[in-house]
Amino acid sequence: MSEIPSDLKYTSSHEWVRIEGDGSITVGITDHAQDLLGDLVYVEAPESGTEVEVKEACAVVESVKAASDIYSPVDGEVIEGNENLADTPEIINTDPYGEGWIMRVQPSESASLDDLMDAEAYEAHVASETH
């Protein structure tokens, strides 16, 4: 069973979201997602200043199996993309919730985090997908 930290929020498309003290959020892909993808070979994280829309593709991760879009969990603006991923994409495999974060986003004023799942709901979602 993959690791699903209880202090994070989740999307159905397997991104995790950490709400920071300053109101910004940090986004990455879950342990389950990196496990499905396999060894990552390329990550395109967004540049700071990029406007992102909820459920719209904003980054790309590519593994030996497939290239997949990463979807923004909120409307907002990217504050920082994880530059380390360009040279060491494998940190998403080894530390998906830590060093392998993908971007920090400042949600727009109207953005809502209410639709995100908690750990328990995400675990049920993963179980339903893999039955």
Add this chain to the structure above:
Amino acid sequence: MLIFEKSETGRTVAVQAPSGDADVSDIPEGLLRKSPTGLPEVSELQAVRHYTRLSQQNFSIDTHFYPLGSCTMKYNPRACNTLAMLPGFLSRHPLAPDALGQGVLACLYELQEMLKDVTGMQEVSLSPAAGAQGEFAGMAMIRAYHDARGDTERTEVLVPDAAHGTNPASAVMCGYKVREIPTAANGDVDVDALRAVVGPQTAGIMLTNPSTVGVFERRIEEIAGIVHEAGGLLYYDGANLNAILGKVRPGDMGFDVIHMNLHKTFSTPHGGGGPGAGPVGVSERLEPYLPVPMVGYDGDEYSLLTSKQYPHTIGQLSAFAGNVGVLLRAYIYARLLGRQGMLRVSEFATLNANYLMVRMREQGFKLAYPERRATHEFIVTLKHEAAELGVNTMDFAKRLLDYGHHAPTTYFPLLVPECLLIEPTESEDKATLDAFVDAMAAILAEAKDNPEKVKGAPYTLPVRRLDDVRAARELDLRWQAG
């Protein structure tokens, strides 16, 4: 060993080298090379041995069972090759006047007519140079159609999550935003989800039917109705046409545009980056936008039709009339089969797939869509073997090579975990299918008794397990001396 590593200074094949000194005085000084070409210096025999040996290391349809799902690796009949290489075809200059090429133009015209007949489309253009370009042409025609009507608010193209990656790529190339449609648990498109996202912003939907999960899209008429009612068009990805050849026609299902991969259904050689062919067929409303040239026939003479006859064409996508050598092979294949033969293609392709599917299930393999009949391909999921035995799909695929079979498609479509997409094609006999089942059963037994053995495969090939992660991260394709 690379041929460069066999090179020795001064070794050459004098009889095959260019003779005499060419006059290069009219080439500007700045364009002349300053250093030697760096080509390998080997004898003729060394060159022959080198490339023969490389070809012997291939897994190919001529040497092995090759059940690569979605790719339709069927046998390429030698007759197609022989006839397409008749001197009259080979020697014809593409700029020769139509009057001097009536034979080849007649073949292309008849191929257009046969593809129209078998797909149920109004008109066909043969010129796109590959399936991906056919997709691009199809989406460009959808765009041209909406633009010509001033209907510029249509910004979205709907694509099921099981689709080939080329579909969203083609839509994006034509300036559209892609919206993904989920697949229901039974393998059909989730029609409720489709209804929820279709609207005045919908330019069209791209569907593969039978789909990439190896089942026929049963609600296709309903889907066509929903999309057409909203003003969108239907695009048919011809990847899986082999399953329905002569049985059901995309045109009758309501599709407005289709591309065909001739290297799949019509058995031309798979390109591997070489010349391909991806003809497009359209319904009446898209006909003005077809890529040129096409071949016309006035009852007396054949001629190439260009932007003169088709002023609204999306343009010319390839040099001359596409890859004519490939088109000729498809034409000959279709003529050899005839109408009854084409029916047998789809019947035997689906019969082989369903036989293989049942036999795999009997051996204890889990099907991704057990309640569905297979089309020309089906999906096995090895998620239980991966979870319980630690032997995953790639391990099975590598071990199959030791047993003398090319592996099926692995890890596609992505929505089925640890999947094998298996397509035997109509070319194979029962004994070959049984041998594949026996090999898979033997590997499953190995995975239970000695999982490390499977995880270490292959053992019998010139190279062992390749490090595909390192190959992707440290791409190294250029040989450099010393």
